[in-house]
Amino acid sequence: MIKPFSFTGAKKIVFGRGSFSTLPAYIRELGGRKPLVVMDGNLYACGCGEDVAKVLGDAGIGFVLFDKVRPEPELELAEEGTKVALAEKCDSVVGIGGGSALDCAKAVSVLAANKGKAADYLGLDKVPGPGLPKVMVPTTAGTGSEVTFTAVFVRKDLQKKEGMNSPYLYPEVALLDPMLTLSLPPEPTATTGLDALCHAVESYTSVNASPVSVMVSLQAIRLIAENLRVCVHNGLDVEAREAMLLGSLYAGLGLANAGVTAVHSLSYPLGGRFGIPHGLANTLMLLPVMEFNLPAALGKFSLIAEAMGESVAGLSVRDAAYLALEAVESLVEDCGIELGLEARGITEEDIPGLADAALTVVRPLENNPRRVTWEDAVELYKRAF
Template sequence: MPPIITFIGWHDSGKTTLAAQVVRLLKERGYTVAVIKSTKDTGVLPNQDGTDTGAYSQAGADAVTLVAPDQLVMMAPQPEKNLPALARRFFADMDLVIGEGFKEADKVGKIEVFRGEGTRLTEQVSGVLAVATDQDLADPLVFALNQPEKIADFLEKEYIRVPSAHNRKVHLIKTRQGKAMNSMQSFTVTQPTRLQFGAGTVKDLGKTVKDFNGSKVLLVVDPGLVKAGLLERFTVPLEQEEIPFVVYDQIDPEPGLKLADKGCAIAQEAGCDCVVGAGGGSAMDVAKAVSILLTNGGKAVDYLGLGLIKKPGVPKIMVPTSAGTGAEVTFTAVFINEETGSKGGMNGDPLYPDAAILDPELTLSLPAKVTAYTGIDALTHALEAYTSTQAHVVSEMYSLEAIELIARNLPAACANGGNLEARAAMLMGSLLGGKALATAGVGLVHAMAYPMGGMFGVPHGLANAVLLPYVVQYNLPGNYEKFALLAEVLGQNTDGLSRRDAASLCVEALYDLNADVGIPATLKDLDIPFDQIPKMAEIALTVTRPVENNPRQPSLADVIAVYERAYRHEIVL
């Protein structure tokens, strides 16, 4: 059954005028809208005595339809004025059915039009959700009569059905054309990184270094790769091209600024003019930072912030061995400040890698637990970029494709690490998620994850994963439309649901995905002390860019409440 809302009010209250304005606005936004008006005046109907249609009706026809060149009118007996039955019978495929009258209709949301004359219908009927009025009323939801666009916004977010799966991409295009393009949205997309993707492509690492005129390499590598005996996957291609290198493998999962400074000192002493980052986000972030320190001078702490890096770095080439951070295509490097315990990032175009080699074979040995953490991290990048206030048509394309790839393939990659097809899909999803966040940014999940890493050493991907369902639950009212579409991309059946109901399925899908891949459910599971939540909330709100990008602007009390729900496992499905 289609979503239904009906306007009720006393005679001459202005129901028709207001409802017609709302219909016009919704049609301009690309929706299909049907109207069913209740009337006691049978004289307005075309099947009167003496007319052809009247003759058919009097003859006992079950229905009579009058067809003109540009419209039709159907007449049929309707013993009961049952609004839901009428909507289901005639307008099942509409995005919204608007009624006028039908104040006694059951299970139908109602908007009362009230001009201050007579008694309130709210006192006589059930299901009144809002009032449109020119009076000063204390109702929970009040719209001004001269602001029909506010009512249209409300209906769009709360009532209009989510498009079915086969119409989703068409709907996205219509929505974008009807809103962002008409408002002449401005955005910038920087894509400086040369990408090479495919199984076995790491063999071209030495050739890639030569393409960027590198003569000696600082190889920043995840120590886990060294322990696993995988270092040769990176050193042999360099040796084959007779490129000397120095290995720097003293990288922590949550790297501090001093690791970047130390790497720079090693590179300077060895005379390195190219940096290769091989491993997860930590190794790549250190490599990116070393690259710009070699040309800009100073210490890593000098470049925490946005736009503080003035000169391009030496050539830097990234080779990710996990599908998670997307650091191979972003302009950010994240570190813990050892002096303050806080976590923050260097941000600027000089941090974009010059090249990235994405070889899914390098991810085959990644443990299931790390696969899960990094995979949900990549999903978080894409999801937060999609719902960011800075999102645009290009970032949304990256985000949606990334989310679909990750949601479909992460369970398979965790269950069977040797599944090369799933690993390749995850690596591509991480790449696209990185591209999305590089141009649209991330949101509150990341801001709240930072103090978890800085204060308690929780790995970044794990912190994001645990927080994600709780933050999305908080964010739902900020953009029901997008979260409803995300629910569908995540595999939920949203056909025929209102935006609000469909959006809630996004939370359920994320919670279930976390459970499927073994993500802990609560902050308590991570041994985070409950009494530290207020301090974490204060720190989270200082991470200004993600907070500003968030679809809802949180207060300190909001952030504390989300942390507490994540601690107590309070999630409504």
Template sequence: MLWDFQFNVPTRIAFGMGKINELGHHVKEFGGSKVLVVTDKGLIQYGVAQKVFDVLEQAGVDYVVYDKTKPNPRDTDCMEAYHFARQEGVDLLIGLGGGSSMDTAKAVGTLLSHGGSIQDWYGLNTLQHAITPTICIPTTAGTGSEVTFFSVITDTSTNLKMNILDVHVAPVLALLDPELTLTLPPSVTASTGMDALTHAIEAYTCNIAEPITDALALYAMDMIITNLPKAVHDGTDLEARKNMLMGSLIAGIAFGNSDVGGVHCMAEALGGLYDTPHGVANSILLPYVFEYNIPSNPAKHAVVAERLGAIRQGQSDEELAVEGVTRLMELAETVGIPKMRDLHNINPADFPYLAEGATKNVSAPSNPRPATQEDYLQLFHKAYGQIGVQA
């Protein structure tokens, strides 16, 4: 754990039932005269986006819509949205949806304020000033993108996920209304919830965790582990939905100020190549990377295991932590996460390329146990069910 650190929450947070009704006020507060709502066709179809449009219209806010956001947003999509925004004279962005919509909005804000191409801004602290004001409204309880200061984009030239990592990319406002998550299907509730749990666990176990992020991560774990099965099995349970959205938010603040690790390194490689939903990829890989990382800090991994329901009965920290691996697998099965073998397009012949991508990920140095390309290769094979690997 680090005892020399800096902690940032540059985004203002507004959380509560019916908060969406305050959106028009906030747009005007941040000087928005022409707004681009970045969303996806699913939210249009299910009427969630219409709630936002209605509020904007009632407030007399001029807006246009980009609804072509896809899972694992691509650089080409971001450039298309940017050109549309520039043509329309947009001066404020709203990212409405999951992480893909919010990351796309942040990327478009980067391009509107800095110009160039998306590739120009990959990396750490590349921005010169704040991006075009961006309000993020999550409709899933998973990514935490509404409070993080990075944007994850798939580079189509390499099929690898790249990051804009800079405090200047943080949204000016995160507007969280649990009622907007009520229409989320069980499968998406499950995968995004497991994504949030991965954020909390990696924020707590990574090698640049610090006391504040530890406290946040542990609280987020408790909220997610308790409420995720309830939200998956009864999507109308508003209390569970509220707690999941709060758990995801807190996990986002935690990992935004520490980091993630090997799970995300592998999941982002998988998603970049196969377009695997990010939450599904994290869910599948989490138990195997957790197992691999146990020797780095058995005590911390044992704490996670206890959060997952493991009961200490004389075991060592390492023995208790290993039980956490089983608990993670059981939780994923309970909420209906598929096995890696069940994903139709996975080809083990690609695993060396994926392992190489994992080692190049910006978060690779933060994994608590150093992992080589060969280590990641073995972990991909283990997750696929071909060979074992010793922790």
């Protein structure tokens, strides 16, 4: 029997080389005349800002810029952006950048329209009504935020990361132009790409996976395994960048519908307490969690191995499943990411506190194919040490 399911995402997905030039048309289609453009300041300063100003300026759209986004944004940033949107009477929001900019833009859209406090909207279904119409334009192939209903922030006061999760956060338009990802340097290309791999593997193995979500998750794994190395080491290869952006989109759709699992629960405290960037934190936890989950989902792990190009012909399902671990390990290594929590300044004494914090990230743990106890969480951090 097929478990009943639904499948959602951004209302419209636009994908293609050069599609960024169609941004004004989509803003207009949504009734926007004066969008707030939310961007990372560094991204704006290094050339992308001129492109944005030209594309919108040529179309006669006067926009208001909010470029204070930084990696791993704090909740206050969403409040700050909202103040600008309200003061300038913006009627729409455009997020351009990596996950931080997109998450911030999504939060500003619902805060500006509903006028609540950002902290009140953390959790599931706490946003009372629709936000300002929003278009999301990713410049990294990783977060999938352009098609998800989540915005994640660091809460400095509580030393943790928390998310707003509401259908009102789904963007009206996700506009994906591979040309915008060409200039991303190798390291963030690797860590954001591996974040997408986590979304793909986790959503594929989630107990909430549906017949549609497994299709996009598995195809995401295939695309990422085939193209991430090239993107890291030859960033100007447009075909590889294009395939990675598609893989990241599929992984985001998998994540939006099937959810993530224990990797994200265990990685959030690494970001919240130690400031480890999201993609890297997930990469550090991916292999230990995959190894832990493997006995609970042998068939799926064997298909992950196959999708990642391992030769599984003639192997038992169990032997094939273990090849998934090798495939991920070699991809991480080829991307130049050194594993190990110790190298990131974490000590063994930190582990019990990390395990406490990870168990509070409940929803992804509920999706995990194998139950994770406190003792298991400690063991997983030790394996990642």
